[in-house]
Amino acid sequence: MGWFKRLKDGIITSTKDKKEAPDGLWYKCGKCKETSTQKDVVENFYKCPKCNYHIRLTSAQYFEVIFDGKYETLFDDLISKDILGFTDLKSYPDRLEAARKKTDLTDAMTVGHGKVNRKPLVIAAMDFTFIGGSMGSVMGEKIAKSIDFCRENKIPLMIISKSGGARMMESAFSLMQMAKTSAKLSQLAKEGVPYFSFMTDPTTGGVTASFAMLGDINFSEPEALIGFAGPRVIKETIKQELPEGFQTSEFLLEHGFLDFIVDRKDLKERIGDLLAMF
Amino acid sequence: MVFLEFEKPLESLYQQLDKIRQVGEVGDIDVSDKIAELENKIKNERKAIYDNLTGWQKVQLSRHPERPYSLFYINQMSKKFIELHGDRYFKDDKAIVGGIGNLDGQSVVFIGHQKGVNTKMRQFRNFGMANPEGYRKALRLMKLAERFNLPVISLIDTPGAFPGLEAEERGQAEAIARNLFEMAQLRVPIVCAVIGEGASGGAIGIGLGDQVFMMENTWYSVISPESCSSILWRSWDYKEQAADALKLTADHMLEFKLIDGIVKEPPGGAHSAPEEAVKMLKKQLKKSIAELQEMDPDARIEARIHKYSQMGHYDLMKKKAIVETKSTE
Ligand SMILES: [Zn+2]
Numbered sequence: 001m002g003w004f005k006r007l008k009d010g011i012i013t014s015t016k017d018k019k020e021a022p023d024g025l026w027y028k029c030g031k032c033k034e035t036s037t038q039k040d041v042v043e044n045f046y047k048c049p050k051c052n053y054h055i056r057l058t059s060a061q062y063f064e065v066i067f068d069g070k071y072e073t074l075f076d077d078l079i080s081k082d083i084l085g086f087t088d089l090k091s092y093p094d095r096l097e098a099a100r101k102k103t104d105l106t107d108a109m110t111v112g113h114g115k116v117n118r119k120p121l122v123i124a125a126m127d128f129t130f131i132g133g134s135m136g137s138v139m140g141e142k143i144a145k146s147i148d149f150c151r152e153n154k155i156p157l158m159i160i161s162k163s164g165g166a167r168m169m170e171s172a173f174s175l176m177q178m179a180k181t182s183a184k185l186s187q188l189a190k191e192g193v194p195y196f197s198f199m200t201d202p203t204t205g206g207v208t209a210s211f212a213m214l215g216d217i218n219f220s221e222p223e224a225l226i227g228f229a230g231p232r233v234i235k236e237t238i239k240q241e242l243p244e245g246f247q248t249s250e251f252l253l254e255h256g257f258l259d260f261i262v263d264r265k266d267l268k269e270r271i272g273d274l275l276a277m278f
Numbered sequence: 279m280v281f282l283e284f285e286k287p288l289e290s291l292y293q294q295l296d297k298i299r300q301v302g303e304v305g306d307i308d309v310s311d312k313i314a315e316l317e318n319k320i321k322n323e324r325k326a327i328y329d330n331l332t333g334w335q336k337v338q339l340s341r342h343p344e345r346p347y348s349l350f351y352i353n354q355m356s357k358k359f360i361e362l363h364g365d366r367y368f369k370d371d372k373a374i375v376g377g378i379g380n381l382d383g384q385s386v387v388f389i390g391h392q393k394g395v396n397t398k399m400r401q402f403r404n405f406g407m408a409n410p411e412g413y414r415k416a417l418r419l420m421k422l423a424e425r426f427n428l429p430v431i432s433l434i435d436t437p438g439a440f441p442g443l444e445a446e447e448r449g450q451a452e453a454i455a456r457n458l459f460e461m462a463q464l465r466v467p468i469v470c471a472v473i474g475e476g477a478s479g480g481a482i483g484i485g486l487g488d489q490v491f492m493m494e495n496t497w498y499s500v501i502s503p504e505s506c507s508s509i510l511w512r513s514w515d516y517k518e519q520a521a522d523a524l525k526l527t528a529d530h531m532l533e534f535k536l537i538d539g540i541v542k543e544p545p546g547g548a549h550s551a552p553e554e555a556v557k558m559l560k561k562q563l564k565k566s567i568a569e570l571q572e573m574d575p576d577a578r579i580e581a582r583i584h585k586y587s588q589m590g591h592y593d594l595m596k597k598k599a600i601v602e603t604k605s606t607e
Contacts, residue, residue, distance in 0.1 A: 138592045168510060175478060177590065229446065
């Protein structure tokens with residue numbers, strides 16, 4: 001039993017996100033609408049066996065795909081606080097509580113420390129299911145702490161982005177996380193510790209406009225949505241339809257903002273190669 | 279004069295004042311007492327209004343059509359200002375301006391968002407919404423400042439970075455991110471001031487500095503109250519509630535220690551006495567630059583990064599293994 005089994009466990013325990021996760025033994029692809037067995041999907045690295053659609057993964061699933069088995073999580077004790085007393089239709093504490101219940105996570109980012117092909121790596125990965133992967137104080141602090149950990153131990157850092165952007169309920173605090181994370185990354189760069197930015201579907205807003213675009217290497221999975229403004233906002237601004245393939249990873253590669261796109265089946269090997277070369 | 283809705287009581291007082299002045303001019307009745315009385319009334323009424331502004335009212339003031347914009351401040355502060363154009367890659371963005379100026383003998387590099395003063399100019403300036411080339415022009419000028427050891431002054435006034443098709447093609451996100459990364463390590467002092475709207479990534483894209491100020495009637499937030507209302511309340515009608523919830527005023531920002539100070543505006547806001555507003559801002563900028571120039575560049579950079587590292591609030595919970603360490607079988 002290798003990681004296939006664990007991936008399978010992962011998919012079963014995370015079926016709360018019904019749109020993405022297969023129900024029972026069958027998986028119906030949201031893209032090509034074809035049905036496959038769950039076993040085939042899992043063995044295909046969580047991609048649709050018919051059209052190669054990359055299913056959105058959780059942080060834990062990425063850790064399982066990338067790390068050599070064993071890893072430890074770091075900075076789990078940080079949890080969000082409602083500093084502003086923010087209430088819209090729901091109060092922020094209620095939103096946090098609901099997200100915690102739904103995901104069994106403490107926030108939209110989990111940091112893992114492990115090895116990839118026997119080389120150490122710290123991965124800070126986001127969970128889109130936790131308030132849209134939004135960046136607030138906790139995510140900013142986890143990134144800052146990860147950077148300091150990597151500086152201290154001279155271990156490369158990888159951030160897996162999957163986020164709608166900054167967390168509105170923390171207003172300017174979440175905005176300042178853009179400055180905070182970028183400033184901390186400048187320290188990592190100065191000390192010559194590599195930083196890989198892996199942008200996955202979707203990566204938008206303040207996350208893209210800060211650490212996600214600042215990798216020594218920027219890369220992505222096929223057909224991921226990556227952008228600054230969301231497609232709907234752009235459409236409303238320019239009052240015309242967006243071109244086919246706009247803001248996909250292929251589009252970003254073509255315009256010079258990504259180094260490469262990697263199929264998920266080659267992900268671990270590619271990261272291992274990078275680590276061996278840096 | 280343009281009066282905002284909450285300034286309406288002032289408008290009728292000003293109308294009365296005009297009428298009395300006209301009477302004074304044509305007749306031989308002495309109206310000076312009446313004028314003094316009205317002027318006093320205006321002063322008190324203005325104070326009553328301006329002492330109790332809501333978040334949304336401050337947002338409206340920050341967008342007041344007669345409010346001074348970056349080039350006004352720069353040209354007033356600096357008798358000699360040479361505007362410099364272009365990012366050297368693509369074009370000259372009109373929504374961000376910059377150049378070399380002078381603050382009473384100290385050469386400085388100015389950068390700032392620029393809005394237009396009339397309908398035609400508002401379009402020309404793209405309503406203060408910059409494209410990637412604007413952020414790259416700003417960075418080029420900051421690098422110029424670094425090379426010649428000149429302090430940088432950045433004036434923030436934008437409803438956001440432009441959400442356009444070409445902006446995405448040319449890397450709006452990368453341009454903003456790059457500025458944040460480079461500004462963190464810039465070896466010369468950076469002083470920023472929000473002089474109008476401080477909306478989101480478009481604002482912070484030229485807003486990372488050793489000291490950051492907000493003028494009294496401005497706002498700074500991750501999102502505009504209107505967009506926040508449309509997303510969280512699913513309607514455009516909750517902008518006032520959103521403005522309150524976002525705690526976007528200068529007072530809140532200072533309380534949260536997300537800015538370093540507030541620059542007072544003349545009574546009635548910067549637009550009621552723009553030259554006065556310039557003087558007040560200039561005084562603060564000169565003071566900040568003098569302070570920052572005392573520091574060694576490395577220490578200044580470290581203090582700058584440390585300041586941003588402290589921004590954020592969270593709780594610590596008892597260590598509980600949410601994700602258990604897994605091992606290979
Ligand atoms: Zn498919």
